[in-house]
Amino acid sequence: MKNFKLLAILLLLLSLFLGACTNEQDAVSPQQDGKASDKTTASKEDKNEGKKGENTASADIPEAVQEPLKIAAIMQFSIGTFSSQYIQGVKEQVEAFGGEVQVYNADNDLAKMATHLDTAINQNVDGILIDHGRADALAPGVKKALEKGIPVVSFDNDLNLPGVTVIDQDDYSLAWNSLKTLAQDLNGEGEIVYVWVGGFTPMERRNTIYEAFKERYPNIKEVAKFGNASANTALDTQTQMEAILKQYPNKGDIDAVFAPWDEFAKGVTRAIEQAGRTEIKVYGIDLSDEDLQLIQKENSPWVATAATDPAEVGRAQVRFLYQKVAGEETPAIYSLDPHLVKKSDLPGETISMDEIGDHVKSWGTSDAGVSPWMNALTEKAE
Incomplete structure (x- = not known):
């Protein structure tokens, strides 16, 4: 009997203890949840505030x-x-x-x-x-x-x-775009003149592609090579090309000229026009308003150039x-990024460099070096 009473007392005490623990947990849990929620909210607010600060800073002028x-x-x-x-x-x-x-x-x-x-x-x-x-x-x-x-x-x-x-x-792409067009127009076979001068980094890079081009198209033969940079490169090139045309006076002796600088291309184009040898086609690199005028002339031998907007x-x-x-x-x-500009892609009327973008996709636009604050700096300077 004593044992039974003792057991009953122990069970009663145990139930009271468990109830107290449960009540204590019920009282504490909402507060803990509340703290966790506050921390989460604060964390989100901090992050959002950080992002807001970053966005604001990005628009400010350094x-x-x-x-x-x-x-x-x-x-x-x-x-x-x-x-x-x-x-x-x-x-x-x-x-x-x-x-x-x-x-x-x-x-x-x-x-x-x-x-x-x-x-x-x-x-x-x-x-x-x-x-x-x-x-x-x-x-x-x-x-x-x-x-x-x-x-x-x-x-x-x-x-x-x-x-x-x-x-x-991207001189490698410039050279390849122009040379590949030349090769395709010649169906991979013909005689060409190469105008080139060393000592300039872009010229050296373009020449690397030209050497690879000769390996790729062995049936396209180089019959002459010349070039120099001077105070009047275009005129000097014209004189030298005139001499080459006298060495090769017959139609079919020369099919094309690769001129990886527009000063070279201008010179050879004028020499070919004056000699009445417009069957010889010119493939260049670089483009300007003056170049465009030559390319757009009727029966111009300059038929393609690879270029970026200078x-x-x-x-x-x-x-x-x-x-x-x-x-x-x-x-x-x-x-x-360079672009290939072909005479056949240009309109019949004469256009300027400002209008090239209407005929050559993405011409004259670039996001290179653009930061969000630059618009604000431009507005400030106005």
Whole structure:
């Protein structure tokens, strides 16, 4: 009996203990759930606030570019209309951002180009653009600029230095687009003239593709090769092509000319026209308003060219430079997409470079080096 009473007392105490625990849990659980919910809500709010801050910051103008920048553009040469339209694009973009640009032309003298680079560094410019040139001449000066905290963006050269963005026109694609069109038009067989000069990074790259082209199309034979860069390359090329035409006076002696620079293409086109040998077709690289006029002429031998918009090249280079000044990451290398422009794709009436985009898809547009704050910077500068 005593055992039974003791057991009953123990069961009663146990039930009271369990009830108390249950009540305590019921009292505590909502508070814990509430705390967890508060934490989750706070976490979401923090994240959203962070995203909101990021979006706001992306539209704000970075402090480093709020004041007008002083930019130096160091050019190896300014031969031909491609160079003039390129520098026009540079000036347009810098001025749109409210800055100013000083252009230094080295007249195809690398030593002079290196001196111009030193001059710009000593003037403590905010950024440096380099057009063409060679690393062996420019690398010491570029390193000096970087040590002083002056960002550098170069175009069409062989610089390979940490911190420098090097842009190009994808010279390999340019050459292949033009050469492939030539080969297809000749059905893989014929005699051609090659106009070329060494010593320039884009020319060296285009020549690499030309050598591969000869392997790919062994029945296309090179009958003559010449070329040089001078103060009047187009006229010199015209004179040299006239001499070649005298060496090969008969129709069928020459089927086509590959001219991987528009200054070359202009010269050979004029020589062919004046000799009345318009059966010889010209395949070039690069494009400008002057080039377009030659291509669009009736019976023009210049039938195709691979190109990028030179003004957009300049604008993109400036945008990358402003990104660097603003402290944003930029790629070490960037190739703009080239386009093949064929005479047969152009309208009957004469058009300018500004109208090419109506006939060649994506011409003259690029998102290279674009940051969200650049629109605000442009509006501020207006």
